[in-house]
Amino acid sequence: MAGLTLYTNPMSRGRIARWMVEEVGADYDVEMLGYGGTMKADAYLAINPMGKVPAIVHDGHVVTECAAICAYLADAFPDAGLAPVAGExxxxxxxxxxxxxxxxxxxxxxxxxxxxxxxxxxxxxxxxxxxxxxxxxxxxxxxxxxxxxxxxxxxxxxxxxxxxxxxxxxxxxxxxxxxxxxxxxxxxAHVRASELDDAAMAEMQAAG
The missing domain is CATH 1.20.1050.10 (Glutathione S-transferase Yfyf (Class Pi); Chain A, domain 2)
Incomplete structure:
Protein backbone atom coordinates (compact mmCIF):
# COMPACT_ATOMS: atom_id res chain seq x y z
CA MET A 1 0.00 0.00 0.00
CA ALA A 2 1.40 3.39 -1.03
CA GLY A 3 2.01 6.15 1.49
CA LEU A 4 -0.12 8.49 -0.63
CA THR A 5 -3.82 8.08 -1.35
CA LEU A 6 -5.86 10.30 -3.66
CA TYR A 7 -9.59 10.59 -3.03
CA THR A 8 -11.26 11.83 -6.16
CA ASN A 9 -13.96 11.63 -8.80
CA PRO A 10 -13.05 11.97 -12.49
CA MET A 11 -15.81 14.53 -12.99
CA SER A 12 -14.48 16.95 -10.41
CA ARG A 13 -11.60 19.20 -9.42
CA GLY A 14 -9.95 15.96 -8.46
CA ARG A 15 -8.49 15.97 -11.96
CA ILE A 16 -6.22 18.80 -10.82
CA ALA A 17 -4.93 16.74 -7.91
CA ARG A 18 -4.44 13.69 -10.15
CA TRP A 19 -2.34 15.79 -12.55
CA MET A 20 -0.21 17.05 -9.66
CA VAL A 21 0.30 13.56 -8.25
CA GLU A 22 1.41 12.38 -11.67
CA GLU A 23 3.79 15.33 -11.95
CA VAL A 24 5.64 14.42 -8.75
CA GLY A 25 5.96 10.79 -9.85
CA ALA A 26 4.90 9.31 -6.52
CA ASP A 27 3.41 5.87 -6.04
CA TYR A 28 -0.18 6.35 -4.95
CA ASP A 29 -3.47 4.63 -4.39
CA VAL A 30 -6.77 5.99 -5.66
CA GLU A 31 -10.16 5.93 -4.00
CA MET A 32 -12.95 6.83 -6.43
CA LEU A 33 -15.93 8.36 -4.64
CA GLY A 34 -19.46 8.93 -5.89
CA TYR A 35 -21.45 12.10 -5.40
CA GLY A 36 -24.10 11.71 -2.75
CA GLY A 37 -22.85 8.22 -1.87
CA THR A 38 -19.35 7.35 -0.72
CA MET A 39 -18.41 11.05 -0.84
CA LYS A 40 -20.92 11.70 1.96
CA ALA A 41 -20.26 8.50 3.90
CA ASP A 42 -18.83 8.61 7.41
CA ALA A 43 -15.56 7.01 6.32
CA TYR A 44 -14.78 9.85 3.94
CA LEU A 45 -16.27 12.60 6.11
CA ALA A 46 -13.69 11.61 8.71
CA ILE A 47 -11.06 12.63 6.13
CA ASN A 48 -12.81 15.67 4.68
CA PRO A 49 -15.84 16.87 6.66
CA MET A 50 -16.83 19.00 3.65
CA GLY A 51 -17.76 15.83 1.82
CA LYS A 52 -16.02 17.00 -1.33
CA VAL A 53 -13.09 15.87 -3.42
CA PRO A 54 -10.23 15.95 -3.90
CA ALA A 55 -8.32 15.09 -0.78
CA ILE A 56 -5.03 13.34 -0.25
CA VAL A 57 -3.68 11.43 2.70
CA HIS A 58 0.11 11.33 2.76
CA ASP A 59 1.82 9.37 5.51
CA GLY A 60 -1.21 9.95 7.71
CA HIS A 61 -1.59 13.67 6.98
CA VAL A 62 -4.73 14.98 5.27
CA VAL A 63 -4.62 17.78 2.72
CA THR A 64 -7.71 19.17 0.99
CA GLU A 65 -8.25 22.08 -1.44
CA CYS A 66 -6.60 21.82 -4.83
CA ALA A 67 -4.19 24.72 -4.47
CA ALA A 68 -3.04 23.40 -1.09
CA ILE A 69 -2.59 19.90 -2.53
CA CYS A 70 -0.43 21.27 -5.34
CA ALA A 71 1.75 23.32 -2.98
CA TYR A 72 2.01 20.49 -0.45
CA LEU A 73 3.04 17.85 -2.98
CA ALA A 74 5.65 20.16 -4.49
CA ASP A 75 7.23 20.47 -1.05
CA ALA A 76 6.76 16.82 -0.07
CA PHE A 77 8.45 15.55 -3.24
CA PRO A 78 11.28 18.03 -3.84
CA ASP A 79 13.05 15.83 -6.38
CA ALA A 80 10.25 16.63 -8.84
CA GLY A 81 11.50 20.22 -8.95
CA LEU A 82 8.05 21.79 -8.83
CA ALA A 83 8.45 23.95 -5.72
CA PRO A 84 9.62 27.55 -6.19
CA VAL A 85 13.31 28.40 -6.18
CA ALA A 86 15.05 31.74 -5.62
CA GLY A 87 13.29 34.50 -7.52
CA GLU A 88 10.09 32.53 -8.09
CA ALA A 189 1.95 13.93 -16.59
CA HIS A 190 -1.09 15.87 -17.77
CA VAL A 191 -1.69 13.47 -20.65
CA ARG A 192 -1.28 10.48 -18.33
CA ALA A 193 -3.59 11.92 -15.67
CA SER A 194 -6.25 12.77 -18.25
CA GLU A 195 -6.15 9.26 -19.70
CA LEU A 196 -6.49 7.70 -16.24
CA ASP A 197 -9.41 9.93 -15.29
CA ASP A 198 -11.14 9.48 -18.64
CA ALA A 199 -10.89 5.70 -18.22
CA ALA A 200 -12.22 5.94 -14.66
CA MET A 201 -15.10 8.10 -15.86
CA ALA A 202 -16.03 5.55 -18.52
CA GLU A 203 -15.99 2.77 -15.93
CA MET A 204 -18.19 4.70 -13.53
CA GLN A 205 -20.68 5.59 -16.27
CA ALA A 206 -20.81 1.98 -17.46
CA ALA A 207 -21.47 0.80 -13.91
CA GLY A 208 -24.39 3.25 -13.70
Missing part, protein backbone atom coordinates in the same frame (compact mmCIF):
# COMPACT_ATOMS: atom_id res chain seq x y z
CA UNK A 89 8.38 32.61 -4.70
CA UNK A 90 6.51 35.88 -5.11
CA UNK A 91 4.84 35.03 -8.41
CA UNK A 92 4.39 31.39 -7.44
CA UNK A 93 2.36 32.15 -4.32
CA UNK A 94 0.69 35.25 -5.67
CA UNK A 95 -0.83 33.61 -8.74
CA UNK A 96 -1.49 30.25 -7.13
CA UNK A 97 -3.73 31.91 -4.56
CA UNK A 98 -5.10 34.48 -6.99
CA UNK A 99 -6.44 31.56 -9.03
CA UNK A 100 -7.75 29.81 -5.91
CA UNK A 101 -9.40 32.98 -4.61
CA UNK A 102 -10.48 35.76 -6.97
CA UNK A 103 -10.55 33.62 -10.13
CA UNK A 104 -12.52 30.79 -8.53
CA UNK A 105 -14.97 33.21 -6.90
CA UNK A 106 -15.47 35.37 -9.96
CA UNK A 107 -16.01 32.42 -12.31
CA UNK A 108 -18.37 30.67 -9.90
CA UNK A 109 -20.47 33.77 -9.28
CA UNK A 110 -20.71 34.53 -12.98
CA UNK A 111 -21.79 30.94 -13.69
CA UNK A 112 -24.50 31.31 -11.04
CA UNK A 113 -25.66 34.64 -12.46
CA UNK A 114 -24.40 36.59 -9.45
CA UNK A 115 -23.16 40.04 -10.51
CA UNK A 116 -22.04 42.28 -7.63
CA UNK A 117 -23.17 45.89 -7.73
CA UNK A 118 -20.56 48.65 -7.53
CA UNK A 119 -21.05 48.86 -3.77
CA UNK A 120 -20.91 45.06 -3.36
CA UNK A 121 -17.62 44.92 -5.26
CA UNK A 122 -15.98 46.43 -2.19
CA UNK A 123 -17.08 43.41 -0.18
CA UNK A 124 -16.16 40.56 -2.52
CA UNK A 125 -12.54 39.56 -2.79
CA UNK A 126 -12.36 39.78 -6.56
CA UNK A 127 -14.11 43.07 -7.33
CA UNK A 128 -15.63 42.20 -10.70
CA UNK A 129 -15.25 39.42 -13.25
CA UNK A 130 -13.80 41.51 -16.08
CA UNK A 131 -11.04 42.87 -13.88
CA UNK A 132 -10.12 39.36 -12.74
CA UNK A 133 -9.92 38.14 -16.33
CA UNK A 134 -7.73 41.06 -17.36
CA UNK A 135 -5.35 40.52 -14.44
CA UNK A 136 -5.16 36.78 -15.11
CA UNK A 137 -4.42 37.46 -18.78
CA UNK A 138 -1.55 39.76 -17.81
CA UNK A 139 -0.20 37.13 -15.41
CA UNK A 140 -0.04 34.34 -17.98
CA UNK A 141 1.45 36.74 -20.54
CA UNK A 142 4.33 37.93 -18.37
CA UNK A 143 6.45 34.75 -18.64
CA UNK A 144 6.24 31.37 -20.35
CA UNK A 145 5.03 29.94 -17.03
CA UNK A 146 3.23 31.57 -14.13
CA UNK A 147 6.29 31.96 -11.87
CA UNK A 148 8.87 32.56 -14.60
CA UNK A 149 10.66 30.56 -17.25
CA UNK A 150 9.99 27.07 -15.89
CA UNK A 151 6.99 24.94 -14.99
CA UNK A 152 6.06 24.74 -11.29
CA UNK A 153 3.23 23.36 -9.19
CA UNK A 154 1.47 26.71 -9.51
CA UNK A 155 1.04 26.01 -13.22
CA UNK A 156 -0.89 22.85 -12.43
CA UNK A 157 -3.53 24.85 -10.61
CA UNK A 158 -3.52 28.06 -12.64
CA UNK A 159 -3.25 26.07 -15.85
CA UNK A 160 -6.20 23.89 -14.91
CA UNK A 161 -8.32 26.98 -14.30
CA UNK A 162 -7.34 28.40 -17.69
CA UNK A 163 -7.75 25.15 -19.62
CA UNK A 164 -11.13 24.36 -18.11
CA UNK A 165 -12.28 27.95 -18.35
CA UNK A 166 -11.53 28.29 -22.05
CA UNK A 167 -12.89 24.81 -22.77
CA UNK A 168 -16.21 25.29 -21.01
CA UNK A 169 -16.69 28.99 -21.65
CA UNK A 170 -16.21 30.36 -18.15
CA UNK A 171 -13.16 32.27 -19.40
CA UNK A 172 -12.89 33.99 -22.77
CA UNK A 173 -10.70 32.38 -25.42
CA UNK A 174 -8.11 35.12 -25.44
CA UNK A 175 -4.88 34.42 -27.28
CA UNK A 176 -2.80 34.59 -24.10
CA UNK A 177 -4.98 32.00 -22.37
CA UNK A 178 -4.92 29.63 -25.34
CA UNK A 179 -1.15 29.94 -25.73
CA UNK A 180 -0.58 29.27 -22.03
CA UNK A 181 -2.90 26.27 -22.08
CA UNK A 182 -1.13 24.87 -25.12
CA UNK A 183 2.21 24.98 -23.31
CA UNK A 184 0.77 22.76 -20.58
CA UNK A 185 -1.56 20.37 -22.37
CA UNK A 186 1.13 18.09 -23.80
CA UNK A 187 3.04 17.56 -20.57
CA UNK A 188 3.39 13.79 -20.11
Missing amino acids: HADYYRWLFFAAGPVEQAVTNRSLGVVPTDDQQRMVGYGDYDRVVDVLEAAVSAHPYIAGDRFTAADVYVGSQVMWGTQFGTLPKRDAFLAYAARLADRP
Whole structure:
Protein backbone atom coordinates (compact mmCIF):
# COMPACT_ATOMS: atom_id res chain seq x y z
CA MET A 1 0.00 0.00 0.00
CA ALA A 2 1.40 3.39 -1.03
CA GLY A 3 2.01 6.15 1.49
CA LEU A 4 -0.12 8.49 -0.63
CA THR A 5 -3.82 8.08 -1.35
CA LEU A 6 -5.86 10.30 -3.66
CA TYR A 7 -9.59 10.59 -3.03
CA THR A 8 -11.26 11.83 -6.16
CA ASN A 9 -13.96 11.63 -8.80
CA PRO A 10 -13.05 11.97 -12.49
CA MET A 11 -15.81 14.53 -12.99
CA SER A 12 -14.48 16.95 -10.41
CA ARG A 13 -11.60 19.20 -9.42
CA GLY A 14 -9.95 15.96 -8.46
CA ARG A 15 -8.49 15.97 -11.96
CA ILE A 16 -6.22 18.80 -10.82
CA ALA A 17 -4.93 16.74 -7.91
CA ARG A 18 -4.44 13.69 -10.15
CA TRP A 19 -2.34 15.79 -12.55
CA MET A 20 -0.21 17.05 -9.66
CA VAL A 21 0.30 13.56 -8.25
CA GLU A 22 1.41 12.38 -11.67
CA GLU A 23 3.79 15.33 -11.95
CA VAL A 24 5.64 14.42 -8.75
CA GLY A 25 5.96 10.79 -9.85
CA ALA A 26 4.90 9.31 -6.52
CA ASP A 27 3.41 5.87 -6.04
CA TYR A 28 -0.18 6.35 -4.95
CA ASP A 29 -3.47 4.63 -4.39
CA VAL A 30 -6.77 5.99 -5.66
CA GLU A 31 -10.16 5.93 -4.00
CA MET A 32 -12.95 6.83 -6.43
CA LEU A 33 -15.93 8.36 -4.64
CA GLY A 34 -19.46 8.93 -5.89
CA TYR A 35 -21.45 12.10 -5.40
CA GLY A 36 -24.10 11.71 -2.75
CA GLY A 37 -22.85 8.22 -1.87
CA THR A 38 -19.35 7.35 -0.72
CA MET A 39 -18.41 11.05 -0.84
CA LYS A 40 -20.92 11.70 1.96
CA ALA A 41 -20.26 8.50 3.90
CA ASP A 42 -18.83 8.61 7.41
CA ALA A 43 -15.56 7.01 6.32
CA TYR A 44 -14.78 9.85 3.94
CA LEU A 45 -16.27 12.60 6.11
CA ALA A 46 -13.69 11.61 8.71
CA ILE A 47 -11.06 12.63 6.13
CA ASN A 48 -12.81 15.67 4.68
CA PRO A 49 -15.84 16.87 6.66
CA MET A 50 -16.83 19.00 3.65
CA GLY A 51 -17.76 15.83 1.82
CA LYS A 52 -16.02 17.00 -1.33
CA VAL A 53 -13.09 15.87 -3.42
CA PRO A 54 -10.23 15.95 -3.90
CA ALA A 55 -8.32 15.09 -0.78
CA ILE A 56 -5.03 13.34 -0.25
CA VAL A 57 -3.68 11.43 2.70
CA HIS A 58 0.11 11.33 2.76
CA ASP A 59 1.82 9.37 5.51
CA GLY A 60 -1.21 9.95 7.71
CA HIS A 61 -1.59 13.67 6.98
CA VAL A 62 -4.73 14.98 5.27
CA VAL A 63 -4.62 17.78 2.72
CA THR A 64 -7.71 19.17 0.99
CA GLU A 65 -8.25 22.08 -1.44
CA CYS A 66 -6.60 21.82 -4.83
CA ALA A 67 -4.19 24.72 -4.47
CA ALA A 68 -3.04 23.40 -1.09
CA ILE A 69 -2.59 19.90 -2.53
CA CYS A 70 -0.43 21.27 -5.34
CA ALA A 71 1.75 23.32 -2.98
CA TYR A 72 2.01 20.49 -0.45
CA LEU A 73 3.04 17.85 -2.98
CA ALA A 74 5.65 20.16 -4.49
CA ASP A 75 7.23 20.47 -1.05
CA ALA A 76 6.76 16.82 -0.07
CA PHE A 77 8.45 15.55 -3.24
CA PRO A 78 11.28 18.03 -3.84
CA ASP A 79 13.05 15.83 -6.38
CA ALA A 80 10.25 16.63 -8.84
CA GLY A 81 11.50 20.22 -8.95
CA LEU A 82 8.05 21.79 -8.83
CA ALA A 83 8.45 23.95 -5.72
CA PRO A 84 9.62 27.55 -6.19
CA VAL A 85 13.31 28.40 -6.18
CA ALA A 86 15.05 31.74 -5.62
CA GLY A 87 13.29 34.50 -7.52
CA GLU A 88 10.09 32.53 -8.09
CA HIS A 89 8.38 32.61 -4.70
CA ALA A 90 6.51 35.88 -5.11
CA ASP A 91 4.84 35.03 -8.41
CA TYR A 92 4.39 31.39 -7.44
CA TYR A 93 2.36 32.15 -4.32
CA ARG A 94 0.69 35.25 -5.67
CA TRP A 95 -0.83 33.61 -8.74
CA LEU A 96 -1.49 30.25 -7.13
CA PHE A 97 -3.73 31.91 -4.56
CA PHE A 98 -5.10 34.48 -6.99
CA ALA A 99 -6.44 31.56 -9.03
CA ALA A 100 -7.75 29.81 -5.91
CA GLY A 101 -9.40 32.98 -4.61
CA PRO A 102 -10.48 35.76 -6.97
CA VAL A 103 -10.55 33.62 -10.13
CA GLU A 104 -12.52 30.79 -8.53
CA GLN A 105 -14.97 33.21 -6.90
CA ALA A 106 -15.47 35.37 -9.96
CA VAL A 107 -16.01 32.42 -12.31
CA THR A 108 -18.37 30.67 -9.90
CA ASN A 109 -20.47 33.77 -9.28
CA ARG A 110 -20.71 34.53 -12.98
CA SER A 111 -21.79 30.94 -13.69
CA LEU A 112 -24.50 31.31 -11.04
CA GLY A 113 -25.66 34.64 -12.46
CA VAL A 114 -24.40 36.59 -9.45
CA VAL A 115 -23.16 40.04 -10.51
CA PRO A 116 -22.04 42.28 -7.63
CA THR A 117 -23.17 45.89 -7.73
CA ASP A 118 -20.56 48.65 -7.53
CA ASP A 119 -21.05 48.86 -3.77
CA GLN A 120 -20.91 45.06 -3.36
CA GLN A 121 -17.62 44.92 -5.26
CA ARG A 122 -15.98 46.43 -2.19
CA MET A 123 -17.08 43.41 -0.18
CA VAL A 124 -16.16 40.56 -2.52
CA GLY A 125 -12.54 39.56 -2.79
CA TYR A 126 -12.36 39.78 -6.56
CA GLY A 127 -14.11 43.07 -7.33
CA ASP A 128 -15.63 42.20 -10.70
CA TYR A 129 -15.25 39.42 -13.25
CA ASP A 130 -13.80 41.51 -16.08
CA ARG A 131 -11.04 42.87 -13.88
CA VAL A 132 -10.12 39.36 -12.74
CA VAL A 133 -9.92 38.14 -16.33
CA ASP A 134 -7.73 41.06 -17.36
CA VAL A 135 -5.35 40.52 -14.44
CA LEU A 136 -5.16 36.78 -15.11
CA GLU A 137 -4.42 37.46 -18.78
CA ALA A 138 -1.55 39.76 -17.81
CA ALA A 139 -0.20 37.13 -15.41
CA VAL A 140 -0.04 34.34 -17.98
CA SER A 141 1.45 36.74 -20.54
CA ALA A 142 4.33 37.93 -18.37
CA HIS A 143 6.45 34.75 -18.64
CA PRO A 144 6.24 31.37 -20.35
CA TYR A 145 5.03 29.94 -17.03
CA ILE A 146 3.23 31.57 -14.13
CA ALA A 147 6.29 31.96 -11.87
CA GLY A 148 8.87 32.56 -14.60
CA ASP A 149 10.66 30.56 -17.25
CA ARG A 150 9.99 27.07 -15.89
CA PHE A 151 6.99 24.94 -14.99
CA THR A 152 6.06 24.74 -11.29
CA ALA A 153 3.23 23.36 -9.19
CA ALA A 154 1.47 26.71 -9.51
CA ASP A 155 1.04 26.01 -13.22
CA VAL A 156 -0.89 22.85 -12.43
CA TYR A 157 -3.53 24.85 -10.61
CA VAL A 158 -3.52 28.06 -12.64
CA GLY A 159 -3.25 26.07 -15.85
CA SER A 160 -6.20 23.89 -14.91
CA GLN A 161 -8.32 26.98 -14.30
CA VAL A 162 -7.34 28.40 -17.69
CA MET A 163 -7.75 25.15 -19.62
CA TRP A 164 -11.13 24.36 -18.11
CA GLY A 165 -12.28 27.95 -18.35
CA THR A 166 -11.53 28.29 -22.05
CA GLN A 167 -12.89 24.81 -22.77
CA PHE A 168 -16.21 25.29 -21.01
CA GLY A 169 -16.69 28.99 -21.65
CA THR A 170 -16.21 30.36 -18.15
CA LEU A 171 -13.16 32.27 -19.40
CA PRO A 172 -12.89 33.99 -22.77
CA LYS A 173 -10.70 32.38 -25.42
CA ARG A 174 -8.11 35.12 -25.44
CA ASP A 175 -4.88 34.42 -27.28
CA ALA A 176 -2.80 34.59 -24.10
CA PHE A 177 -4.98 32.00 -22.37
CA LEU A 178 -4.92 29.63 -25.34
CA ALA A 179 -1.15 29.94 -25.73
CA TYR A 180 -0.58 29.27 -22.03
CA ALA A 181 -2.90 26.27 -22.08
CA ALA A 182 -1.13 24.87 -25.12
CA ARG A 183 2.21 24.98 -23.31
CA LEU A 184 0.77 22.76 -20.58
CA ALA A 185 -1.56 20.37 -22.37
CA ASP A 186 1.13 18.09 -23.80
CA ARG A 187 3.04 17.56 -20.57
CA PRO A 188 3.39 13.79 -20.11
CA ALA A 189 1.95 13.93 -16.59
CA HIS A 190 -1.09 15.87 -17.77
CA VAL A 191 -1.69 13.47 -20.65
CA ARG A 192 -1.28 10.48 -18.33
CA ALA A 193 -3.59 11.92 -15.67
CA SER A 194 -6.25 12.77 -18.25
CA GLU A 195 -6.15 9.26 -19.70
CA LEU A 196 -6.49 7.70 -16.24
CA ASP A 197 -9.41 9.93 -15.29
CA ASP A 198 -11.14 9.48 -18.64
CA ALA A 199 -10.89 5.70 -18.22
CA ALA A 200 -12.22 5.94 -14.66
CA MET A 201 -15.10 8.10 -15.86
CA ALA A 202 -16.03 5.55 -18.52
CA GLU A 203 -15.99 2.77 -15.93
CA MET A 204 -18.19 4.70 -13.53
CA GLN A 205 -20.68 5.59 -16.27
CA ALA A 206 -20.81 1.98 -17.46
CA ALA A 207 -21.47 0.80 -13.91
CA GLY A 208 -24.39 3.25 -13.70
